[in-house]
Amino acid sequence: MRRQILMASAALALVSASPAFAQEISPTEAESIQQRLTRYLPREMIDAGLVTVKAASSFYELRFNPAVLLDKAKTGAVKLEGLKPMTAYLRPMPEGTYRIEANDSLDIKGSVDIADGKNSFSYVVDSMKLDGIYDPEILYFTSADWSARRLAFSSTSPKESVTASFGETAMRVEAEKKDAGTLDISSTGVMKAFAETITGGPSGRVDIGADTVDIDVSMDGARYKVVQDLVFFVLDNMDKDKLEAADATRLKDLLRASLPVFDNLTETIKASNVTVGTEKGTFGAETVSYNLAMNGIAHSTRFGFGFGVEKPKPPAGVLPAAYEGALPERATFKAAVADLDLAGAVTYLIEHADFTKPEPLTEEQNKEIGRIILPGGAMTVEFEDVSAVSPIYDVHLAGKMLVYPEDKDRHSADVTITMRSFDKTVAYLQQNAAAVPQFGQAAFGLLMMKGLARDAGDGAQAWDLTVGEDGKVLINGRPLPFQQ
Incomplete structure (x- = not known):
């Protein structure tokens, strides 16, 4: 979904705590960016090339190599195929920001051996693109567009299997500085053609779309x-x-x-x-x-x-x-x-x-x-x-309730129930009472409730329901007959 943007944001969040003004592309600055990016990484991961930055003609090439993480994990329980470096291009802008561009794909297959047996999984993204403006002062994008085609995931275990996919995805992120220390951030997007299939679980096969x-x-x-x-x-x-x-x-x-x-x-x-x-x-x-x-x-x-x-x-x-x-x-x-x-x-x-x-x-x-x-x-x-x-009823409830987690028997409520189309509801219940006997009981109960209702205007009835901590109930300020 927003994975590419979040990955880039997390990686670039350590570039600088102050603006980096536009400058000539140089190996020295590439090394400086890499040092800031890897400041909190273990030395062995830095030396293995988890994150590298190189200077090109008009941009810096940032590479993130996830295979390093797997190599350093030193466990045979996890096996992965298809890991490859991910690349982004950083272009310094005159106002001290960076334009970040990335165009990549993903095709990973793997398995995990656990006590219950082998679990296999796969992640596939045909293409994913990122184009945004990153501000080192706020450590976030002031604007970014991320899109992807065909995102797919699968997971198979001895007990169940899950597959899920999206056809196309487009996300837009924006951040605006309101003053020296605050931001307004927004993210909007649409994901198309969602499909998920779960098999082997307690419900058998379930297809969601x-x-x-x-x-x-x-x-x-x-x-x-x-x-x-x-x-x-x-x-x-x-x-x-x-x-x-x-x-x-x-x-x-x-x-x-x-x-x-x-x-x-x-x-x-x-x-x-x-x-x-x-x-x-x-x-x-x-x-x-x-x-x-x-x-x-x-x-x-x-x-x-x-x-x-x-x-x-x-x-x-x-x-x-x-x-x-x-x-x-x-x-x-x-x-x-x-x-x-x-x-x-x-x-x-x-x-x-x-x-x-x-x-x-x-x-x-x-x-x-x-x-x-x-x-x-x-x-x-x-x-x-x-x-x-x-078409046969229109009912709304609004109000509040107090509960006391440390005292389960203590609670109170003050809510209003508003109902329109009251006569239609009762008529429908009565007409179908022969097929559903419970409808006849419900119709009788509603007619009793109507006698306690107040006129809410526009053809609506309302019940102001108050429940005290003592358990007593008031309807429109009047106690129930059996509680008087």
């Missing part, structure tokens, strides 16, 4: 400068058994300065014309979507997530006709875990941890961090939109 998979990821306000300093600090000290007092103080300063790490993170993935073939037939949907959102490491962190499906279609004959008519045309589940005090937990860590010791925190201090993350011991779950819509 999608015409397209659209991806949209963005991060606003990323604190890139202090995160860079933190990463390099860790790399510089990773071989030490313990930190000196000055280094421990430096680590705390960096952790404190990095908050909230970023302002907002969002990700949306949508697959179109999805099919899932099983022994019972082929299930399908016009679209299946997934999304997440987070507002950084804050005193009130909110982590949202959601799933959605449009026009689901079960295999013919799997569901009785009455149930097929009750399937939603659109269903959504969008919720969030809110009010997490992650910044408070990091602040407590900074104030109490002793990084000069093997165990920076005591057992009780570790428990206190857990208590800080959940203020008052409560986890707040917000339901933004839980809904199902069809």
